[in-house]
Amino acid sequence: MTQSDVRGQGSRSGAARRGPGQGNGNGRRSGRRRAGRGHRVLRWSASTLAVLILGTAGAGYLYYQHLSDNIEKGERNSGDSKAHKTEPNAAGQTPLNILMIGSDSRASDANVALGGGKDHRDNPPLGDVQMLIHLSADRKSAAVVSIPRDTRVDIPACTDPKTGEKFPATNTIINASLARGGAGCTLATWENLTGVYVDHWMTIDFAGVVSMADAIGGVEVCVNQNVWDRPLTGGERGGSGLKMKAGSHKVQGKEALQWLRTRHAWGSDQMRARAQHMYMNSMIRTLKDQNVFTDTGRLMDLAEAATKSLGVSKEIGTPKKLYDLGTQLKTVPTDRITMTTLPTVKDPEDGNHLLPDGANAEKVWAMIRDDVSFDDKGAKSGGKGAGASDGKATETPATGTPKDPAAADAEIGVLVQNATRSDSLGPVSGRAGTVADALAEKGFDRATKDTSAALSEERTVVRYPSTDLAGDAQRVAAALGIPASAVRKSADVSGVTVVVGSDWRSGTTYPKQKTPEAGDLPDNSDALNGADTGQCMDVYEPYQW
Structure with missing residues (x-):
């Protein structure tokens, strides 16, 4: 980016006249615009600029194409x-x-x-x-x-x-x-x-x-x-x-x-x-x-x-x-x-x-x-937990009763991944195996552990690839005490997958998470x-x- 020219663009040709003002109603109607120019004008309020300067955006009567070219x-x-x-x-x-x-x-x-x-x-x-x-x-x-x-x-x-x-x-x-x-x-x-x-x-x-x-x-x-x-x-x-x-x-x-x-x-x-x-x-x-x-x-x-x-x-x-x-x-x-x-x-x-x-x-x-x-x-x-993502890993929360009910526990295939590593803490060795064994003891005979290197995920989640497996994923989550809001459809997995995050570093039942209260920030x-x-x-x- 080059240094901004903070001088106003004083000359305005008749080929690009102002359009109707937008914002708090102080705008003035413009005269006719010449055909083919199509320059849209937006009215920006000072308070809009104030917050977008945290992300710095603009205010005023703007020639649409001119502004777009600036960005x-x-x-x-x-x-x-x-x-x-x-x-x-x-x-x-x-x-x-x-x-x-x-x-x-x-x-x-x-x-x-x-x-x-x-x-x-x-x-x-x-x-x-x-x-x-x-x-x-x-x-x-x-x-x-x-x-x-x-x-x-x-x-x-x-x-x-x-x-x-x-x-x-x-x-x-x-x-x-x-x-x-x-x-x-x-x-x-x-x-x-x-x-x-x-x-x-x-x-x-x-x-x-x-x-x-x-x-x-x-x-x-x-x-x-x-x-x-x-x-x-x-x-x-x-x-x-x-x-x-x-x-x-x-x-x-x-x-x-x-x-x-x-x-x-x-x-x-x-x-x-x-x-x-x-x-x-x-x-x-x-x-x-x-x-x-x-x-x-x-x-x-x-x-x-x-x-x-x-x-x-x-x-x-x-x-x-x-x-x-x-x-x-x-x-x-x-x-x-x-x-x-x-x-x-x-x-x-x-x-x-x-x-x-x-x-x-x-x-x-x-x-x-x-x-x-x-x-x-x-x-x-606050809000209701995590929901959908975009792009490569399209994830949506599993809510309500799934159309396809869960299969018998012994027939549900489950992969357990260790994602307990965080920026401040190393991974907990053997977590995937521990949770997979716990599932097997509960009757999930097809539960297996992922033997690849430990991943990093702040919160434990259960992912599933397609709607027909939503019931299976919810059943697995319930067996481990994982809340339904942490069960998500994801294009990143091929079957029901339990991702053990850094919020579950011990035990075989997911620990209850304390909901933070408004204003309760750490002292530091x-x-x-x-x-x-x-x-x-x-x-x-x-x-x-």
Whole structure:
């Protein structure tokens, strides 16, 4: 992506006139459009832009084709992942998950100028900022989870959709995923780590951040002490260059990028995530307070900057689809937006790296999977568990009474797989055999274990390939105490298959899972509420001046 031109597109020829406004009803009817041009115009509200800047989209009167040409598009998923969408709730609503990736790409003069690293210009970009935006099924709350860039996770096998280059699965820090198949590989990494189906991704680079900050007109931030993030010794590299006195300041352009990139002065990657969350909350409040529709020129500045700054997964790569997405996102009030950082612990293999913090990390992912709000201002229970996936592994939940009843237990063929390995814990040896033996003792004579290497799956699931085996799968699940919501039709199996996940590491009866409650986040998730205007960053002492 190139640096966004934040100047408004002032000249508008008669060949492409504005169409009817959309949004909050302030639009004006246009005159006749010349035949054959067909340029559709969309009206975007400021609140739409506010939330999509978590994923940065545009606002204003937009020439449809012009806007579409601005947006860089790519494959949604370029890795080996099998996450499945959440089953609709009683009202037929499903959550929406968007992965926002901040790239450190130096692939343009603008990015080199902003980020340095001229000698690294040809290196593949790293995803130094990664955050999942979860919009609840009822569209009344939003949760954001950041993962520090140095967190070590399993990255699946990925294929670069642009070059066709294949990358084997590996275990390394998460920011490397972007260089191993693009944003689609980062998405697959998140799906495997969390068990959450990610609907879309959005990317932005250094130049895009600067353009958006300029177009917004500045975002207020705060420090408790004077800060100067710079190398402390002559030979030490690094430092964003951020320099400001204690107190509140409005940052834009390059200074906004410095704020978002600062790490040394805050003391850690986790504190950098907090500073980013403060910025994003402040930005959302700023845009909600602004009436951008009164200034058409500024409206166009926002539209140009946003669309030129974006890379998006191709299924939302048109103005119409982004508009439809925005109409869903704009309804969340600021006091129902919660920003968090994934709970982590030090990596025993490398003190500079982190690992997901076991049960605390899983609790965060369970809240998202079950659509439980991060704040306690809404309902205390969430969605209805996992549902359908797309693409290669089409999975749907087994609900109701199957048309074909189960066969006799002794006649049901069952394969048991060991998927107890997780990013923080190794596999439990022999789990497939233990569960297969337990099934045999219950009369399932055809139960066998899969002898291949241990897989990784957060939650235990029973899969079946075709409708005629739904009854058999449900019967097997019931015999092991696995809930019906974990029984799914899948194109990835040839028969009834029990996948023993990392949530079932011992015993022969599936343990009852505690349903998380709204607002019950782990203490080390560093939660920030979007309406909190009193947040201010502490500066690590060596970087005070």
